[in-house]
Amino acid sequence: MWHALKAELIYFRPWLLGGLGIAAFVSTLLTVLARVVDGADGVPGFLAGMFPIIAGMVVAFIAQSYRSEEHRARLLMAGPMVPRQLAGVMVLLPICLVGLGALAGGLFVGAIALLTGPLEAATLPTLGVFAVQFLAYAQMGPLAQEATAARNQRRSRAAVAGWTVFVGAVMFLVASQFILGSAYGVLGQLMTVVAAMVVSAVLYQGRTDFTR
């Protein structure tokens, strides 16, 4: 499984690097603009670090789409991988991509701090909160994909379970915007991530068709 995950990360590296490059450009532009515009208060530190995380999330969606379009399961199932391991790759890939985005965001914020002086103490924790939130969004892709696959494969109970978790997760993510700063909000979002991963993996293992 780890070998397959590593191959996917290498395959999607150009997209990730491109996305991070665009994110760095936007963040730099915002930071510079905030400095040169008279009377501006400056861009909050976490905002500059947020764009790389968004880039990671977008690449996670792109990766999901490409893997599905390229029928990757067909290739991996020619070898010794079983559905449990394929499911592992499916749910861990978004974590890696958003995680790498978050790492780049942290480094970017650190670089800004070196150039412009110390940032607010809450910058990095706020960035962490956003990372968890974007990770939760990134996990909605595989969940929706597996709920749809279950419906197409006439696994009614699995489809209902998948869509129920999906709708519940999306509603919670929307509601959690109002308690984003609290520990409950972050904990809830982390639980959403874990629930989405577990349900996606279980639905994947129950597939009766691995051709798509």
Added chain:
Amino acid sequence: MSDRRPEATAAARLSGLVKRFPGFKLGPLDLTLEPGTVLALVGPNGAGKTTTLNCMAGLMVPDEGGTEVYGAHVHPARTEYRRDVGYVGEENGFFQRWTAGRNLEYMAQLLPGWSRDRANRLADRIALPLGTPVNKLSRGNRTKLAIVAALGHGPRLLLLDEPTAGLDPVVRAEVLDVLWEITEDGEHAVLYSTHVLSDINRLADELVFLRDGRLVLRTGRDELSESWRRISFRLQDEEVELAGVVEHRRVRAEHQVISRDAEATLERLTELGAEAVEVARMTVDEIAVQILKEGHNVARAEG
């Protein structure tokens, strides 16, 4: 992965295989493929050929029945059978932006038993452009890549899902040459699905006809060529009952029939006193068209 199973076992065995989709049911299919045999799965689009192969490759779970490859049960959650299976489908899951060579290198790391030497020799022999990204390869070259990828780990059963579909005549002939070379050594059992009937003559030892998800007929290629004939004759009788005839055209006293049992038909014509009897051989693809047209009637008649 476990060690290879004994040679004596059937290369593949389908037992009561059923797969249902909305508006379509495949099976129940019972089929045995002996080692070293090239079996063509013939049928029109939507007959169930790809579904059969997907079930045999462990990419689909049947609703009923099952499949074995060299005695190992085929299921997505099991891996014992995979060492013996090479699959060439329309889509093979390659990393489209990687070169053909990089994909093969990835497979070398993924598949136990992969031989870089074997894969390179085959790629060289069929002139596969290893340095070209998969999404820039022509359809013919993608098929060649799939063939190399399917054979690199030395499987004993090769599943080919319409490998020549959509190819221009030159590339098609090239791909058929490659497949013919691979199969002529008799080391591989091959299940080859096609609706391009002219491919059959070149490759298959045996033919299985599928129509609407059901097995219509299984027969040897030579047996088929020997028994089917196009017969023309002159006979004054308007209504004539002839054994083995699947198609009968008549213009006044001139009759033209297609018989699946030429011997029986000719015997009956002699009894009836038919004149100007002419017998013509039919090509395997002409016969295949008749079987698929007549479908169930032929199956019933063949028992």
